[in-house]
Amino acid sequence: MNFSKGTASQTLSHVIDESKEEELFAAVCAHAKQTAVLASVESLLGWDERTKMPVMAGTYRAEQIAMQATLVHRQRTDQAHGERLAALAESKLAKVGSSQTRATIQLLQKDYEKQLRLPSRLVEAIAKACVEAQQAWAVAREESSWPMLQPWLEKVFALKREQAACQLPDRDPYDALMDDFEPGARWSVVAQRFERLRAQIVPLVRECVDSPQRPSDAVLKRNFPIAAQKQFVHDVAAGIGFDFKRGRIDTTDHPFCSTMGPDDCRITTRWDADFLPTALFGILHEAGHGLYEQGLSREWFGLPPGEAASLGIHESQSRLWENMVGRSPAFWEWCFPLAQRAFPKALANITAAEVQRALLAVQPSLIRVEADEVTYNLHVMLRFDLERAVVQGGLAVADLPAAWNERFAKDFGIQPQSDAEGVLQDIHWSGGLIGYFPTYTLGNIFAAQLMAEATRQLPDLDQQLASGRFSDLLGWLHQHVHSQGRLLESEPLVEQISGHPVSETWLVESLRRRYGPAHGLAAG
């Protein structure tokens, strides 16, 4: 009797512990989902600012965003949430729960601790400095005046170094900053990979430029009426699988993709009546981001299993659709008749092959956001090396313009005539986005490696794309990438999917294979 009583009591206490753990887990999930609701409202404020807001409403919008950001930060650093997470970290659930449960506990705790180690004084100082630095940047770029921006960048870099030291004191400061965008990334690994990539892209660009058989993009520089472009890119986005019941397209100056809820992902583009690729590839890129967002788990929205793995993985999805699919002959077999219906005048007497070839023109140029697919990575790697040198102390902010121009000449064979076309062209540093640039080229590397594996597993993929059937590719990405959420960091995720460690090899191979023939280069 005593014995059985004891057993019952032990069993009961065990049951209570387990149900208590489940309760704790439900509470931290509910808290994180509330944070997501607050953050999604901040996203709406940002989306509206960049697409719809009347011009004079900016000052008040800044107040609205600042207040919402404060609410989000307060929610994220809530002490009770932290205590529940600490208790859960020691729980059985953290050891034997499902992979989603374990990742949720571990990543929410990591996020919480990173937030908590950031003093709110520093959060405010960074927010304020970045708003002011971005305003200074807009004027400095307009007037091509580096001295106007330099003191602001010195301030921002100093604050970001402070942030790195607070948040991840044991890590190299640049690694600490990259962690916000590419969790777990190490500069030493990335730098070696980028050096190998650069060593192959610089000569490829030279070969393309020196070739007597360069494609011309003249056929894309005709009149494409904007109203027809709007319908056309909508149809293309819907064609590849972007769900307009759960999303929309709007007009903006600097295209982006923003998510305001599990069923609300909005993509944007700009329009050029005299150059079709501006809007079309803007939309293919952003729709690639959008397909990832729409493919994330709705059930886990706001929690790690329903979040993107990293910005690099995000970029791999946009680049895959924009470049690997969108510039392929197969895609243009499907897309060209749509385009001809939309632009009967501009595309009369032209073939799909001519358009597709025009999309492969390689031309070194000064501005990153206008670069072709091949030279693009050179722009990114230059920024990665320079910002890293500043963060790690090897380069003074004051020396950025000279370092920029020297490196640019080396990689591109041309040099900016003004800082506006050089070191002043991007908003990222003024906005505190330091450690962000490498994710663009990591995205290209991941995209090529994933596409190689998708092509291997879907042997008739080209025929499918040519007939407008994108569902197998999208389904493959959904199964292997989207549905994985943030359970793995980017490198283990790509390795798990492709069966190979991450390498630039696939990107180099893909660029040579696709751009070489278009420029009459010899194979291999």
Place this chain on the structure above:
Amino acid sequence: MNFSKGTASQTLSHVIDESKEEELFAAVCAHAKQTAVLASVESLLGWDERTKMPVMAGTYRAEQIAMQATLVHRQRTDQAHGERLAALAESKLAKVGSSQTRATIQLLQKDYEKQLRLPSRLVEAIAKACVEAQQAWAVAREESSWPMLQPWLEKVFALKREQAACQLPDRDPYDALMDDFEPGARWSVVAQRFERLRAQIVPLVRECVDSPQRPSDAVLKRNFPIAAQKQFVHDVAAGIGFDFKRGRIDTTDHPFCSTMGPDDCRITTRWDADFLPTALFGILHEAGHGLYEQGLSREWFGLPPGEAASLGIHESQSRLWENMVGRSPAFWEWCFPLAQRAFPKALANITAAEVQRALLAVQPSLIRVEADEVTYNLHVMLRFDLERAVVQGGLAVADLPAAWNERFAKDFGIQPQSDAEGVLQDIHWSGGLIGYFPTYTLGNIFAAQLMAEATRQLPDLDQQLASGRFSDLLGWLHQHVHSQGRLLESEPLVEQISGHPVSETWLVESLRRRYGPAHGLAAG
């Protein structure tokens, strides 16, 4: 020495008190302005839901709005805010401050106490019941099934009665509910005025309908391409003074005007390619609301001196531009050439006078939102009498359909064939907007009384309107209405401006003067 020391100390303590009062006042203002920021974000969520949101995003949007509403309610009932207001109420500032300061203290305290007397249990119960009742309403109207809605309306009316008893226990329950929309209004005064109005409108409608010389609206029922309508109504709104640097126009199902900041007022309309007035008068109406919002004090945004006086005054501004201006011969002298340029086919071989006369067709009909200016008030007064009888206990919810049909036959000479065209047509009751309907007709009464005074003070107003100069009228409204904010309740405000107590006389006179000749009725 002692004496003079004592004086110095007394003076100092007086100075400290005054500076302490100013500090308290600054704190309550800052708090109210923060509330306004939170509430403006809620407005953006609502605007976006009704104009841009993807169809499947509704469930999450409800969560976003509910969370933002909770934040607003928490902020509004903040105890420290209440204590500061209580201290200020006893202060010298509340007695000898500027009229703005005194109104701010008094009205913020009134708002705070009304909010505080509402238990959060009841706030939640009403919010939940109204969401569910509105969903039930949508189905019930679709299927024209009163029994589907009745239990929900019973619940909503019961909860609203409870709200009235909590918030203003000393007032008649219907007066308490009206106070949310028309502060200080009394049903007994409104009912007497409405009865006098009804006694004159019912025979006017009969005369119009029986006249052998009725205007036809056939010229407005042609093809007006939507793209041209969009440009046209934009130009008309800009023409009367709506500032597009501080606002915009979007498409929606049920037109509204919404403000998201001191420089961000957005109006909406719907489009009918075969009937021009739908969009045009939608925009004239909403732009009238918008001009009021854009005319409120930017400096006092979020505080009573920068808030609208009441919904009735708001409606007076929309109705004044929509009806008193927008249906006048002078306005069409200016507007018709614009319209002809926008719709050259539809308006070929037609004159301004023909269009303007077509806009004055009186025709009793079943649906309020499609009613002409004269019969519109009969729709409103019917709802006022019925909802008041339910709130005051003289009518059971179950008896609403029969009461509706009986009264409708009496006032309009026709009867709905189904409840969908009758008692089920409006969303207001399901949405908890009880005590709201009378503000529509109060707005018409205020508009006529204000327009009579404006016409007296601006003797060449007709010539101005005919030449597209709206700035004098707008300036007059700004000076007398917009810039007054919420300092006076609606009736004292209209009396102060016009020099006469509020009366339906001016509305009756205006309708007879404008609609009589168009229907060939004898003068007087």
